[in-house]
Amino acid sequence: MDVLAVKPLVLLLLCFVGCCAPTGVLLPGPIDAVLGGNVTIKTVGTTPDFIFILWGFNDGSGPSNIVTGSKDGVKVNDPFKGRASMNATTGDLSIGPLTSQDSGDYDISFVSSTGTVMGGVKLRVLEPVSDVSIKSSLSEAIEHNSTVVLTCSAKGSFLQFRWLRGDTPVVDDGNRFSVKNGELSSNLTIKDVLRTDLVGPIYCTAANKLQLRTSAPFNLTVYYGPDDVTISPLSPPKFISSKENFSLSCSAVSSPPADFLWYRDQQQMELMGPKLTLEVINAHSFGNKAGEYMCKAQNKKTNRKVSAGAVVIAVIEPVSSAEVSGPATTLIAGNGTANISCRAAGGSVDATKWLKDQQPLAAGGRLLFSADMSSLRIDPLQKEDNGEYTCQLLNAVSSAKAAYKMVVNYGPEQAAVQGEKAVEVNDKVALDCSAPSIPPANFTWKFNSTMTNVKTARYVIDMALYKNTGTYTCEAHNVVTGKTAASSHFLSVKEEGALDDGLSDGAIAGIVIAVLVALGAAIAVIIYCRQKVPVESPY
Ligand SMILES: *[C@@H]1O[C@H](CO)[C@@H](O)[C@H](O)[C@H]1NC(C)=O
Ligand SMILES: *[C@@H]1O[C@H](CO)[C@@H](O)[C@H](O)[C@H]1NC(C)=O
Ligand SMILES: *[C@@H]1O[C@H](CO)[C@@H](O)[C@H](O)[C@H]1NC(C)=O
Ligand SMILES: *[C@@H]1O[C@H](CO)[C@@H](O)[C@H](O)[C@H]1NC(C)=O
Ligand SMILES: *[C@@H]1O[C@H](CO)[C@@H](O)[C@H](O)[C@H]1NC(C)=O
Ligand SMILES: *[C@@H]1O[C@H](CO)[C@@H](O)[C@H](O)[C@H]1NC(C)=O
Ligand SMILES: *[C@@H]1O[C@H](CO)[C@@H](O)[C@H](O)[C@H]1NC(C)=O
Numbered sequence: 001m002d003v004l005a006v007k008p009l010v011l012l013l014l015c016f017v018g019c020c021a022p023t024g025v026l027l028p029g030p031i032d033a034v035l036g037g038n039v040t041i042k043t044v045g046t047t048p049d050f051i052f053i054l055w056g057f058n059d060g061s062g063p064s065n066i067v068t069g070s071k072d073g074v075k076v077n078d079p080f081k082g083r084a085s086m087n088a089t090t091g092d093l094s095i096g097p098l099t100s101q102d103s104g105d106y107d108i109s110f111v112s113s114t115g116t117v118m119g120g121v122k123l124r125v126l127e128p129v130s131d132v133s134i135k136s137s138l139s140e141a142i143e144h145n146s147t148v149v150l151t152c153s154a155k156g157s158f159l160q161f162r163w164l165r166g167d168t169p170v171v172d173d174g175n176r177f178s179v180k181n182g183e184l185s186s187n188l189t190i191k192d193v194l195r196t197d198l199v200g201p202i203y204c205t206a207a208n209k210l211q212l213r214t215s216a217p218f219n220l221t222v223y224y225g226p227d228d229v230t231i232s233p234l235s236p237p238k239f240i241s242s243k244e245n246f247s248l249s250c251s252a253v254s255s256p257p258a259d260f261l262w263y264r265d266q267q268q269m270e271l272m273g274p275k276l277t278l279e280v281i282n283a284h285s286f287g288n289k290a291g292e293y294m295c296k297a298q299n300k301k302t303n304r305k306v307s308a309g310a311v312v313i314a315v316i317e318p319v320s321s322a323e324v325s326g327p328a329t330t331l332i333a334g335n336g337t338a339n340i341s342c343r344a345a346g347g348s349v350d351a352t353k354w355l356k357d358q359q360p361l362a363a364g365g366r367l368l369f370s371a372d373m374s375s376l377r378i379d380p381l382q383k384e385d386n387g388e389y390t391c392q393l394l395n396a397v398s399s400a401k402a403a404y405k406m407v408v409n410y411g412p413e414q415a416a417v418q419g420e421k422a423v424e425v426n427d428k429v430a431l432d433c434s435a436p437s438i439p440p441a442n443f444t445w446k447f448n449s450t451m452t453n454v455k456t457a458r459y460v461i462d463m464a465l466y467k468n469t470g471t472y473t474c475e476a477h478n479v480v481t482g483k484t485a486a487s488s489h490f491l492s493v494k495e496e497g498a499l500d501d502g503l504s505d506g507a508i509a510g511i512v513i514a515v516l517v518a519l520g521a522a523i524a525v526i527i528y529c530r531q532k533v534p535v536e537s538p539y
């Protein structure tokens with residue numbers, strides 16, 4: 001039977017016996033005190049005029065006397081000698097340093113002239129809280145997969161445990177977190193641990209009524225991922241020049257950092273790294289064909305492998321430079337053919353375009369292209385084929401062009417002489433001979449069937465004489481084609497004034513100007529005279 005439970009009854013009984021003595025000598029307990037510390041059990045409501053005070057102790061093995069006090073003095077009994085004292089005025093009992101044997105029931109009997117009061121209280125000597133530490137069931141955990149049991153252990157009496165993440169209490173949520181408390185330890189079990197669960201860091205506290213101790217911060221590595229695996233650029237151009245500075249990158253949220261595997265058309269490439277450069281792709285000699293590139297992120301710890309979306313690109317060698325070649329021999333219109341061909345010094349050509357003098361050239365008539373458009377054949381050659389031929393080589397990522405100037409010799413065709421038909425004596429005369437020809441024709445002139453010394457297209461007579469009347473024949477000769485064309489012109493030289501049959505253009509112009517000046521003067525005079533008409537004064 002609990003002694004404590006009986007005490008109030010005894011007290012009550014004594015109160016009746018003692019008749020109206022002060023009640024409540026001690027406050028209700030239990031009183032907690034730390035091992036090795038001091039404790040003072042205070043009395044309340046006592047009167048100083050006591051006759052004597054008696055403190056007793058019972059640790060369960062039987063009652064013993066600690067101290068007695070009266071007006072004559074205080075006497076401490078044996079097991080407590082040196083460790084206990086009593087305030088002779090109030091009856092307060094002090095004990096220390098405390099040992100664990102001091103736990104037990106303390107009672108006081110307070111005898112005064114008005115009667116006897118008794119009281120009792122329980123003292124608990126608590127072991128100090130110490131060695132609070134956290135241990136984990138695992139040294140490393142895998143997100144979503146591991147169940148982690150953290151054990152907080154401590155030394156001390158009557159311990160209460162609490163778990164904290166940072167400043168926030170971690171409580172049993174009936175789901176992933178469960179807490180199980182024991183006397184000297186507490187287990188925090190985290191099911192399907194998440195990467196955020198164990199950072200904060202985690203602390204545990206162990207406390208009793210008198211003390212609180214906190215563990216060292218604890219953090220556990222939780223491996224996770226790969227998550228959010230992405231390839232970039234997400235939508236690259238479909239065609240990429242092999243000379244470009246381009247690469248595909250793969251990224252993932254992962255701990256430890258992910259390894260990356262690259263695939264082309266489902267075939268793994270040997271490369272392991274977050275970056276797939278064009279250099280690596282070029283080294284594989286995939287040619288110009290498009291391929292589907294994909295990356296996978298792999299986490300060594302979680303054993304998870306996640307792929308990113310694929311991108312399709314074709315790496316294309318640019319056309320490095322165009323070379324065009326045409327016939328090396330002398331070409332003559334109407335006789336022979338020309339074959340102009342075009343090729344790239346490097347790279348692959350997807351399309352070839354031909355231009356003549358910057359205008360697109362189409363097949364048809366005398367023009368024929370080879371099936372791959374790499375050459376152009378003209379048969380037969382004509383003078384119209386003279387010009388600059390440009391070939392343009394194209395692929396998806398580049399273009400190059402080169403030009404060839406073709407000279408087709410022809411002519412002379414139809415010579416013609418231009419000049420006055422009749423002049424007056426002493427006039428200057430110039431006759432111009434023209435004859436389309438490549439190369440330009442050489443000219444010779446005949447006068448009345450007699451060869452002259454003039455070898456230019458223009459025949460000049462500084463001052464015409466009567467004897468210059470006659471037939472002038474220009475002969476144009478092309479040394480390449482060997483052809484000659486001729487044209488005649490008759491010039492007659494007349495006496496002075498013979499050709500003045502009418503006003504010259506200059507004279508007509510002079511007359512017109514004179515008339516206009518006279519008209520202007522007349523108008524000016526009229527305006528002047530009008531202004532001179534007197535105006536009547538208003539005054
Ligand atoms: C306990 O009391 C004694 C004497 O009263 C004193 O010397 C000692 O320092 C006290 N100990 C503590 C832990 O308070
Ligand atoms: C006894 O207690 C009273 C009241 O608390 C105090 O004034 C007095 O100093 C104490 N006496 C001793 C000897 O400690
Ligand atoms: C805590 O877990 C350990 C095993 O991990 C077990 O031995 C111990 O009894 C548990 N303690 C409590 C209070 O559940
Ligand atoms: C917890 O993390 C800190 C730094 O973030 C580190 O210094 C410490 O060693 C870690 N403790 C454990 C138990 O992993
Ligand atoms: C390629 O581009 C990246 C950034 O876009 C740059 O850091 C790098 O120096 C470039 N490399 C070359 C060879 O130009
Ligand atoms: C994750 O858990 C499953 C069973 O729950 C187990 O088979 C698997 O091996 C675990 N993964 C890792 C990486 O431990
Ligand atoms: C074409 O040229 C060749 C030699 O260059 C010549 O023998 C042939 O007669 C010419 N034919 C014509 C139709 O001009």
Ligand SMILES: *[C@@H]1O[C@H](CO)[C@@H](O)[C@H](O)[C@H]1NC(C)=O
Binds near residue numbers: 340341
């Ligand atoms: C031009 O000549 C090349 C080789 O000399 C030939 O392969 C090509 O077919 C020729 N082109 C045409 C349109 O005849």
Ligand SMILES: *[C@@H]1O[C@H](CO)[C@@H](O)[C@H](O)[C@H]1NC(C)=O
Binds near residue numbers: 471
């Ligand atoms: C040239 O021919 C014309 C007409 O045929 C003639 O009138 C003229 O006298 C001739 N001149 C000379 C110098 O022979």
